[in-house]
Amino acid sequence: MKNKFAYSKADLDTFDQIMNEYGWIVYEDALDVDFVDEINNSLDAAYEIRRQIQIKNGIGENMKGTLHHLVERELFTFKFLERKYCADQIRHFLNGNYILNSLGAVINTKDGSPYVQNIHRDIRSYTGDYKVMIQLMIILDDFTLDNGATFLLSGSHKQENKPDDEYFFKNAERAIAKKGSIVVFDANVWHATGKNNTDKPRRALTMAFTRPFFKQQLDYPRAIGYEFGKGLNENLRQVLGYNSRTPENLDEYYQPVEKRMYQPGQG
Structure with a gap:
């Protein structure tokens, strides 16, 4: 079943048109299969680490199959970001420089009922025409009607109030997409x-x-390490948030421009 929102490529004018009218678009064949398999092969171990913490902290019941903050030196994170998937679209949508707000994963299984199956949006405050956040969902297994392809309510980016369940599931479309x-x-x-x-x-x-x-959502520069960040290229430093940090004390605050934690051009 072909998704009507799917494109192999789309210029920014087409991107604007589709995003303005529907709020979502699919780019097919973006990642090569070998890289997708590399990502998939890393998820089980990463999930076990996070699952133990979820259970220890008493929130395991509705977190099953969810992995948050996969920004780690040993994972696929840097390779993914270096490839700049949809970078032109992200920069265009956000009108300039941008950073990674969160990177997680969902392993959707037959016996799971995680919170992401509830109707939600991924930004807490409705921002209307002022664009603050954009989402990417990387398809690691074919998305089908049988295995839980995501419901998206087209045009609802123009709607502040949450739709009721009956309306949503009657009118939402499905993100049918290939791995x-x-x-x-x-x-x-x-x-x-x-x-x-x-x-x-x-x-x-x-x-x-x-x-x-x-x-x-997580302080990635501090989690990865400030010293480690010095060895990253400019693109990774920008996207991971090294150019938009918050000073901890007056010594960090009172610095010449080139050493400031919040650099020029960050909005």
């Missing part, structure tokens, strides 16, 4: 993960990019 595709959507779009009725996992990366002044 290696990228679904790009406005963070204001109301959506929900579908129920997986198959015996195989349905996996995806979930990413949010924001204008640099928007607070990250």
Whole structure:
């Protein structure tokens, strides 16, 4: 089943048109299969680490199959960001420099009912025409109706109030997409993960990019290390948030421009 929102390529005018009207678009064949398999092969171990913490902290019940903050030196993170998938679209949508707000994953299984199956949007405050956040969903297994392809309510990025369940599931469309595709959507779009009725996992990366002044869900520069960041190229330093940090003390605050933690051009 071909998704009517799917493109192999789309110029920025087409991107604007589709995003303005519907709020989401699919780019097919964005990632090569070998890289997708590399990502998939890393998820089980990463999930076990996070799952133990979820259970220890008493939030395991509705977190099953969810992995948050996969920004680690040993993972695929840097390779993914260096390839600049949809970078032109992100920069265009956010009107300039941007940073990674969050990078996680969902392993949707038949016995799971995580919170992402609830109707939600990924930005807490409705921002209307002022674009602050854009989402990328990296398709790691074919998304089908049977295995829980995500519901997206087209046009709901223009709607502040949450739709009721009956209206949403009657009118939402499904992100039918092949492995290696990228679904790009406005963070204001109301959506929900579908129920997986198959015996195989349905996996995806979930990413949010924001204008640099928007607070990250996790302090990635501090988590990865300030010293480690000095060895990264300028693109990775920008996207990971090294150019838009908050000073901790007066000594960090009172610095010449080139050494400031919040650099020029960050909005």
